[in-house]
Amino acid sequence: MKSLKLAALIENLDQFISFVHKCSVECGFEGKKVMEIELAVEEALVNVFNYAYPGGEGQVEMRCALEEGKKFVIEIRDKGIPFDSLSRPDPDTTADIENREIGGLGIFFILKVADEVRYGRNDDTNVFTIVFLV
Amino acid sequence: MRPEQILDRALWLLEGKERRGDFMKLNVKNEEKGTLVSVTGRMDAVSSPEFEKELGRLIDEGNVNFIIDLTELDYISSSGLRSVLITAKKLKGKNGRILLASLQPVVKEVFEISGFSTIIPIYESVEDAMAAL
Numbered sequence: 001m002k003s004l005k006l007a008a009l010i011e012n013l014d015q016f017i018s019f020v021h022k023c024s025v026e027c028g029f030e031g032k033k034v035m036e037i038e039l040a041v042e043e044a045l046v047n048v049f050n051y052a053y054p055g056g057e058g059q060v061e062m063r064c065a066l067e068e069g070k071k072f073v074i075e076i077r078d079k080g081i082p083f084d085s086l087s088r089p090d091p092d093t094t095a096d097i098e099n100r101e102i103g104g105l106g107i108f109f110i111l112k113v114a115d116e117v118r119y120g121r122n123d124d125t126n127v128f129t130i131v132f133l134v
Numbered sequence: 135m136r137p138e139q140i141l142d143r144a145l146w147l148l149e150g151k152e153r154r155g156d157f158m159k160l161n162v163k164n165e166e167k168g169t170l171v172s173v174t175g176r177m178d179a180v181s182s183p184e185f186e187k188e189l190g191r192l193i194d195e196g197n198v199n200f201i202i203d204l205t206e207l208d209y210i211s212s213s214g215l216r217s218v219l220i221t222a223k224k225l226k227g228k229n230g231r232i233l234l235a236s237l238q239p240v241v242k243e244v245f246e247i248s249g250f251s252t253i254i255p256i257y258e259s260v261e262d263a264m265a266a267l
Binding site: 106 | 178179180208209211212213215216219222223226239240243244247248249252253254
């Protein structure tokens with residue numbers, strides 16, 4: 001298992017994406033799949049950057065591991081306020097330009113590209129898990 | 135980019151860590167029928183605000199018809215879509231138009247999953263988009 005822990009700031013997004021890019025390539029993913037992994041991770045991290053620490057700062061940790069040789073498991077952990085992004089409603093993808101809402105797509109994308117997505121809270125830690133099958 | 139961000143990236147490079155060429159570059163060209171904006175790189179949560187800002191500036195200068203050439207755009211996240219939508223909403227208010235051209239497969243997929251492909255016109259090539267303007 002590899003991990004990277006940095007301040008939950010948008011400035012650090014790139015380091016996290018580089019990290020998961022490297023991990024996913026090492027696990028044998030390539031091309032479009034790597035992009036989808038980066039997309040899921042960006043969306044999950046941006047939620048943490050925006051919502052986990054209202055009015056303050058905190059850290060976020062990303063862990064990557066290959067389990068049973070076939071599951072690429074990414075865990076995003078933060079000690080922010082309880083935030084289950086999976087409990088939000090889907091955006092209306094049929095709305096026209098005037099009525100289309102600006103937000104809400106992040107979690108929607110994660111659910112579309114990943115094979116498994118889980119949220120859990122351990123004591124004071126939000127644990128968001130994204131799994132891609134090799 | 136702020137000076138400390140530039141320094142950060144430079145240090146990152148010097149440390150020999152892998153970089154993926156993630157800057158976003160915009161190239162603006164005034165064509166007869168409208169403004170052609172070519173986007174290179176990635177539209178993610180860090181770079182998309184720049185896109186939104188630049189398009190906003192061009193709109194303020196009186197440009198209302200845009201073709202966005204995405205031939206060299208390798209990646210887009212919801213932040214990128216958000217910037218495109220905000221721009222499209224602004225243009226709707228001015229009876230302007232925004233057309234997207236030459237999307238790479240992974241970018242096209244993002245537009246399709248989100249339903250954006252039905253509200254923002256997408257063309258195979260810049261020529262097709264020009265013809266439609």
